[in-house]
Amino acid sequence: MTVTRIGEAVRRKEDHRFITGKGQYTDDIFRPRQAHAYFLRSPHAHARIRSIDTAEALAMPGVVAILTGKELAEDKLGDLICGWMIHDIHGQPMKMGSHPALAKEKVRYVGDHVAVVIAEQLDQAKDAAAAIAVDYDVLPAVAELAGATDSATLVHDEIPGNLAFEWHLGDAAATERAFAEARHVTTLEIVNNRLIPNAMEPRAAIGEYDSGNDAYTLWTTSQNPHVARLVLSAFVGIAPEHKLRVIAPDVGGGFGSKIFIYAEETVCAWASKRVGRPVKWTGDRSEAFLSDAHGRDHITTAELAMDERGKILGLRVKTRANMGAYLSTFASSIPTYLYAPLLSGQYDIPAIHAAVEAVYTTTAPVDAYRGAGRPEATFVIERLMEVAARELGVDPADFRKRNFVRKFPHQTPVIMAYDTGDYRASLDKAMKIADVKGFGRRRRHSARQGKLRGLGYSCYIEACGIAPSQAVGSLGAGVGLWESAEVRVNPTGNVEILTGSHSHGQGHETTFAQLVSDRLGIPIEQVTVVHGDTDKVQFGMGTYGSRSGAVGMSAIVKALDKVEAKAKKIASHLLEASVADIEFRDGQFTVAGTDRSIDFASVALNAYVAHKFPTSEIEPGLKEGAFYDPVNFTFPAGTHICEVEIDPETGKTTIASWTAVDDFGVVINPMIVEGQVHGGIAQGVGQALMEAASYDRDGQLVTGSFMDYAMPRAEDLPSFQMGFTQTRCPSNPLGIKGCGEAGAIAAPPAVINAITDALGTEAVPMPATPSTVWEVMRAFGPAARAAE
């Protein structure tokens, strides 16, 4: 058994249980005496509840209990919260509409929670739910983002204009001046389409109350079980933290949608005490469509000002963001601090101003979805760059190179201080891999087949590892964004790592163990990673925003530093040398300049036996914890190049090739990192070509199943050509930048830039489905232009 090094594409430790069907997801857990919950959901987008009559339903077979907002109020449960306070342009706090786990006076979107039926069998619960008589006073829907602020209908009676907040970032006056001096201005109207995350495992929860100890356990599909416990304790008030254990076992994908604290898990935990039984809920896919937090949904006007040499002078952006019916857990941070600070992209832009309106509608809440704000920003800037280059008659790659940030650190006018990068290097490398030189030939070849070919760039930047805590606190975050770790060395020398990060596909059980193997010189098989249980791991902030490498692993490094320091002290006694002379390398403690050494396992054993060192000086045992707070965001960046071929007969776009060159800093496991990029690209291509959540005028979700909401399938995608460049991140000990969201951020503008290149018109909305492309071609394409 050998040591695994950082940088090796070691195979995943967690895979065995998944490929043999032994994964344990929440729905795979069956608790003794468990009852089943089914949620009666609002069929209306907007209605006042006059009354709920549960008498007939309660009498039906198998029904254990039916609970509504009334019981919730009886037990004085608090509302679900939004944990990021935005102050508006007038310095006033954002307007947060009340968000009870079960509706009180009103329902505000189709799928909103009206009542929960708890029964012996799920089918019995469903049957009984159908027998509940709810008398609704149906109100007009506010289904469209564009008109929501002018609507006479208020989603929350107390919030005028359906406006959660108006917010801005940047220097308006300086930006104004930049535009006054501009020789050329490129303007775009952009709709960033609404998406439904659709992790393949639907959300699920089991609440269980132990009356003997007056304590709750909640199994839930969460990316951040500690945050869920904190919210359910401190705000909802289900139980004090030490009486509530939250376990997030294997979780089947999250992409942001499992960060949030939802009504269903809240109700399962709360109801388990009321009914004296474990209460289990597993969402079906239709419920996921209706009630998982959606993503994106922006309407934006963006303008780019340039001088006569094509140097960017300023950027002005106005965005209206859909918040849905309630402010979900982190919703307010997405179109603000995770969006506007990224608008500078990879470019040196002297003046930027972004104004954002966050608007309520009678639709499902909108919150973070893979990339969260950063894909929206990247779409704005990367579409502008491409269109501006075309308007100026400059090659889009050259235009980007002309405006790249070249000196680091670089302070943008919108908060961010980019620490390091080499944008030119990733663009050059991507152009080489994509054989951009040969594109003309390929385009002619396509033309001979009657097809249109286009090439699009996306030079993205993202900000990961949101930090430092003091800074995000000053911007309104309700929590710090550090991470914790504990390294427990057992007497026989194997190691358990307890982390506040949560793995739901990212492969932490492998990469975190890889780090420990490399550092302590023990085989990776001797390292176990423990996560996702508030009883085992003291606290943690969870996994989202590509933070587990840059922040989570940095915490492990800090704890390992402490382990090494203590182990050296113990080794110094065992080797009868001064601690200053002890060196640690490849699992051996050695007295410098001698061949006297002792291995890690022996030191571990001695730490626990404690016979050979004075315990008045050194405590027995070998276990250390650490909290790590980053000093800056990290800034992964890169270039993706998409080549498309379009069939003008059908409007169907085929991704002919995809090249991704990313700078993630130091890469722990390239196999896993590439996998993260692949998945991100697929989601980004999904947004660009096929995915769209759509509500009709009455606020009914029209895309409520996989029959109506197109998910990318194997045939929709090519194999990807991958490459890395590397600039080490200076702000964390491992030099990691993060990779989880890059693909989803980079992909949409690359696709649309390629399609617009092929069609010769910029008027291509997302998703560019065959019928959309076909219609665009009819309206603006070569044939239409010829007819003019």
Next chain:
Amino acid sequence: MPIVTMTVNGRTASADIDPRTLLVQFLRENLMLTGTHVGCDTSQCGACTVHLDGDAVKSCTVLALQAEGCAVTTIEGLGAPGLLHPMQEAFREHHGLQCGFCTPGMIMAAVDIVHRHGNELSETLIRHELDGNICRCTGYHNIVKAVAEGARAMAPAMGAGGTGSTGLRTAAE
């Protein structure tokens, strides 16, 4: 309530069930074979794929009663005890999974593709054949690689000449 009897992973399984019980519910809730997953309610995602008398089916779309007297293989019954099936091994080797939720269905579907199309599978064919299985994590890149390699590994060790045999079948099949 009716009694249903079938062979699951080589063993006889029998239970008294509500007639509306789906095969996937029977497997998960009666037999506690939770490796078979439910990812949708419209027969679209393939997370529930199992083999019924040797053919891949979506077990969310089959009533347990319809499987009366049939042989069912789930992910738990693939390969031999202590020995991974070559397709399982290929998914691990080629990082064909991330969160693992679609994986059992993907592997069962992949084995079925090999049974129908043999050991040499083109990328185009694999992508086309995976039409009924959705993965949200991997972008399919590594799944496609895994299926191609797994298919090759399923060829009988001596059959380098490519006789069209598709290698390992489980006892139940």
